[in-house]
Amino acid sequence: MPSSHAVLWRDPALPHVESRRACHSRACYKAHSHPTFSIGAVDAGFSLFSGAADGQARLTPGTLVMVPAHRLHACNPAPGQAWSYQMLHVDADWLTHVRQESGLGGAGAGEPARICRAPQVYAQFCELNRVLFSSASTCEKDAALIAFLGDLDVGAQPPLTPAPGLPDTALSRLIAQVEGQDPAQLSLELLAREAGLGRYQLIRAFRAATGFTPHAYLLNARVNRGRQLLGEGHALAEVAYRLGFADQSHFQRVFKAHVGVTPGQYRGD
Numbered sequence: 001m002p003s004s005h006a007v008l009w010r011d012p013a014l015p016h017v018e019s020r021r022a023c024h025s026r027a028c029y030k031a032h033s034h035p036t037f038s039i040g041a042v043d044a045g046f047s048l049f050s051g052a053a054d055g056q057a058r059l060t061p062g063t064l065v066m067v068p069a070h071r072l073h074a075c076n077p078a079p080g081q082a083w084s085y086q087m088l089h090v091d092a093d094w095l096t097h098v099r100q101e102s103g104l105g106g107a108g109a110g111e112p113a114r115i116c117r118a119p120q121v122y123a124q125f126c127e128l129n130r131v132l133f134s135s136a137s138t139c140e141k142d143a144a145l146i147a148f149l150g151d152l153d154v155g156a157q158p159p160l161t162p163a164p165g166l167p168d169t170a171l172s173r174l175i176a177q178v179e180g181q182d183p184a185q186l187s188l189e190l191l192a193r194e195a196g197l198g199r200y201q202l203i204r205a206f207r208a209a210t211g212f213t214p215h216a217y218l219l220n221a222r223v224n225r226g227r228q229l230l231g232e233g234h235a236l237a238e239v240a241y242r243l244g245f246a247d248q249s250h251f252q253r254v255f256k257a258h259v260g261v262t263p264g265q266y267r268g269d
Contacts, residue, residue, distance in 0.1 A: 004082065013138045016091035017145055019129055024082045031074040036089040038067040040075060041125050045083030049075045053112035062122045066152070067113040068092075086129055090149065098146055102198030124148055135250055140215045143188045143203065147213055150200035166205050170195065174206065178218050186218055223258040226251065230267045239263070 006022040023043075031050065042059045049065055050056045051073025059065065059075070067073050069092040077083040116122075131144045166174065174195060178186065191214060192202040203213050210217055222243045229239045240251035255263045 007133075009133050011138065011141070014142055014145075016094035017132070018089050019132050020087045021085075021129070021133075022087075023084045025084065026077060026082045028076040029074055031072050033070045033072050034067070034089060035069055035092065037069055037092050037095050038090070039088045039125065040065045040067070041086045041122060043084040043086060045081055046078045047075050047083050047085070048078060049073070049113075049115070051075075051113040052115055057115055059115070060117075062117065062119055064116040064122055064125060065113050066116065068111045071111065071113055073113055086125070088125075088129070090145070095149060098149065098199060102150065102200040104150065104200065121152070124151070135246070135253075137186075137246070139186050139188065140219075143186075143199075143213060143215045146188065146199050147203050150203065166195070166209050171206075171209050174214075175210075175217070178214050179221050181218070186215060188214060219254055220258065223255055226255055226263065227259070227266065230263055233267075236263050236267075 004022075004024045004026065006020060006025065009019045041064045042061050044061055046061075047059045048056055049059050051067060051071055052065070058078075065073075065075065075085075125148065128144050128148045132141050136144075174191060177191060177194070181187075188199050188202065192199045195202055195205075197205060206212070206214050206217070212220060222245070226239050226243055229242065230236075234242075236251075237248050240248045243251065245251040245254070252262055255266070259266060
């Protein structure tokens with residue numbers, strides 16, 4: 001029988017969010033509420049959830065629940081069974097501010113929870129958690145969180161208006177700013193302020209124009225530059241340093257994720 005275990009992610013630099021992964025859990029919880037906006041996802045097994053508008057629901061793997069702050073709810077494994085899940089908690093005031101600055105609505109405190117069974121949303125949530133639990137920079141994690149929550153349509157509102165357009169000059173200026181920054185220090189807030197947009201608006205506009213979020217664009221540009229430097233015969237440690245990665249191992253992970261081989265394999269070592 002697989003062993004039960006759980007792991008919690010927190011970062012003092014990101015006090016508005018925390019995440020938890022639990023595997024093969026049989027723990028049961030009384031009905032409760034959180035002061036945070038919470039998102040839960042079922043990874044394996046089945047659970048019974050109460051807190052949505054239509055009474056108790058059976059959640060299957062790949063299902064998400066989005067629970068507004070202070071909403072009474074409970075989510076427990078099927079009787080006598082174990083389940084695996086992920087749980088994300090986001091500060092409600094922080095979330096309200098992020099969505100309001102981009103002209104979005106939000107779920108009010110105490111409103112019914114929403115259940116989402118869309119496979120692509122579950123995949124996006126898993127990717128967000130992968131980033132949060134990884135060695136990615138604080139800025140990259142915060143940007144991933146903002147992008148996911150903005151895309152989520154927390155308030156079940158009408159479809160969003162098209163992403164704001166960026167004139168060519170403004171886009172060129174933004175790209176130059178992104179490419180000129182240290183990956184670990186890229187400030188989404190500063191870029192958004194200079195563009196006159198909310199942080200989520202900036203992500204949408206930049207993504208519509210380039211296909212990338214600002215952080216993804218920067219990483220892609222760094223990897224492409226790394227390919228050039230490696231091809232010129234520069235040492236791996238030197239390339240990682242010149243590209244602004246925290247260390248050589250971080251550069252190796254990012255490079256392999258983009259190129260499919262390690263920097264050493266790419267260079268033909």
